[in-house]
Amino acid sequence: MVNARQAIVAILGLLLAAVAPASMAQGKTEVQWLGQATTKITTPGGKVIVVDPWLTTDPKTPEQYKKLEALGKVDVILVTHGHMDHFGDVPALAKLSKAPVYGPAGLLQSAVALGILPREQAQGFNKSGTVVPSGTTIKVTAVHAEHSSELAWHNPASGKDEVHVGGEPVGYIIELENGFRIYHMGDTGLFGDLAFIGQYYKPDLVMIPIGGHFTMGPKEAAVAIRDMLKPKYAIPIHYGTFPLLKGTPAELTKELGASPTKVFAINPGEKQEF
Numbered sequence: 001m002v003n004a005r006q007a008i009v010a011i012l013g014l015l016l017a018a019v020a021p022a023s024m025a026q027g028k029t030e031v032q033w034l035g036q037a038t039t040k041i042t043t044p045g046g047k048v049i050v051v052d053p054w055l056t057t058d059p060k061t062p063e064q065y066k067k068l069e070a071l072g073k074v075d076v077i078l079v080t081h082g083h084m085d086h087f088g089d090v091p092a093l094a095k096l097s098k099a100p101v102y103g104p105a106g107l108l109q110s111a112v113a114l115g116i117l118p119r120e121q122a123q124g125f126n127k128s129g130t131v132v133p134s135g136t137t138i139k140v141t142a143v144h145a146e147h148s149s150e151l152a153w154h155n156p157a158s159g160k161d162e163v164h165v166g167g168e169p170v171g172y173i174i175e176l177e178n179g180f181r182i183y184h185m186g187d188t189g190l191f192g193d194l195a196f197i198g199q200y201y202k203p204d205l206v207m208i209p210i211g212g213h214f215t216m217g218p219k220e221a222a223v224a225i226r227d228m229l230k231p232k233y234a235i236p237i238h239y240g241t242f243p244l245l246k247g248t249p250a251e252l253t254k255e256l257g258a259s260p261t262k263v264f265a266i267n268p269g270e271k272q273e274f
Contacts, residue, residue, distance in 0.1 A: 028273050029180050031205070035060035035268035036085050036241050037186060039207055040071060045177040047136050051078045051184050051207075052086040053093045060241050062269035068093050076133045078140065078174075079103035080186025081149035082110075082166025085241070091116050102131055102140060106167025110151050114164065127170055137177050143197055145169040145188040147215070173201045180204050180274060183229065187238065190220040198229035205274060206231045209238035210252050211245030218247045222255035233274065234263050 027044025034040060037052040038061070050071060055061045064070055068089060074097035079090050081104065094101050094117060101108065101117060105124030111117040125131050130141040149166035171185040183203035197203075206229055209215035215238055216224065225234050239247045249265035256263065264272045 027178055029176055029178075029182075030271055030273050031182070031207075031235065032271040033207075033235060033237060033266055033268060034058075034062075034065055037080070037184075037207070037209070037237050039184060039237070041174065041176075041182065043136075043138060043176045044180075045137070047075045047138060047177075048073050049076045049078060049138070049174065050074050050093065050099075051172070052080055052186065053077065053090055054085050054088040056089055056092075058085070058088075058241065060268045065269060068096050071097075073097075074099045075136065076138070076140075077101045078172055078184070079107070080145065080171060080184070081147060081169035082107045082151035083149065083187070084152060086186065087151070094118075094121050100133060102133065104142070104149065104167030104170055106165055107149060107151060108167070110164045110166060114151075114153055116153065124167075127168070139173075139175040141173040141175075141201070142170040143173060143183075143201070144191070144193060145171045145186050146191040147187045147189065173197075173203060182207065183231070185209060187215045190216050190224055194224050194228040198231075203229060203231050205233040205235065207235050207237050210236040210247040210249070211239035211241070212247045213244040214238075218251035218255050221247070221252055222257075222259070225261050226256055226259040231261055234261050235272065236263065236265060 030042040032040040035058045039051040041049040077099050100123045101121050102123045105126050108122040108124040112119050112122050127142050147169040149169040151164045151166040153162050155162050174182045181203045182205045184207045208221050210218050210221045236249045239245045
C-alpha cells in the first residue's frame with residue numbers, strides 16, 4: 001500500500017513538473033506605454049522591464065506617472081541611446097530601483113566617467129550581443145538603429161552644458177520567459193536590414209516610432225511593418241510629444257492598408273496584454 005502511494009505521489013510530481021512550463025508559456029505579458037518611447041513591460045514571470053524612461057518632464061506622461069515611484073518594482077532598465085527624451089530619467093530610476101542599466105557600451109562608458117551612473121549598475125553591450133539580466137531567463141539582444149546618440153550633460157563644476165560621446169543607438173529584441181518577442185525600436189529611420197531583423201528574430205510585437213522628423217513617419221513605419229518585420233502586433237510610439245512629431249496612428253493604419261498586423265493605438269498610461 002505504501003509503495004502504491006509513493007508511486008502515485010511520484011507520478012503526480014512528474015505531471016506537475018510537465019504542466020508548469022506549459023502554464024508559464026500561456027502567461028500574460030503586460031505592456032504599458034507611458035509617452036514618447038517610455039515602456040514598462042511586465043513579463044509572464046513577474047519581472048518588470050522599463051525601456052527609455054523619460055517621465056518627469058515628458059508633457060505627454062500622465063500626471064500620476066511623473067513620479068518615478070509610481071513605476072513600482074523595477075528589475076531591469078534598458079536604454080536605446082543617449083538623447084534626453086530616452087535617457088532623461090535613467091540615472092534617477094537607477095538610483096531609486098537599484099536595477100541594472102543595460103545600454104550601448106559607449107553611452108554607459110561616458111555616463112560612468114561623468115559620474116552620472118555608478119559603475120556597478122552600468123551594463124554595456126553592443127549590437128548582436130545578447131544579455132540575460134541576473135535573476136531572469138529573459139534574453140535581450142541589441143540590434144541596429146538608424147539614428148544618432150549624443151549625451152548632453154550639464155557640468156555642475158563649470159555651470160556649462162556639454163555634449164559627450166553617446167555610443168551608437170540600438171533597438172532591442174526582448175525575448176520573455178514564454179518565448180514572446182518584443183522589438184522595441186527606440187528611435188530609428190527606415191533601413192533595409194529591418195527585413196533581416198524580421199526574418200531572423202521574428203518579433204511578435206514591435207514598438208515602432210511614427211512621429212517623423214527625427215525618426216520614421218507613418219509611411220515609413222508602414223513599410224517596416226508590412227514589408228519587412230511582419231509582426232503579429234504593433235504599438236506606435238514617439239509621436240505627438242512635440243509639434244515636430246506630426247505622425248499619427250490613424251495615418252499609420254491608413255498606410256498599412258490590408259496588412260494582417262494588429263495595431264494597438266494606446267494612449268500614454270494605458271496597458272495592453274498579450
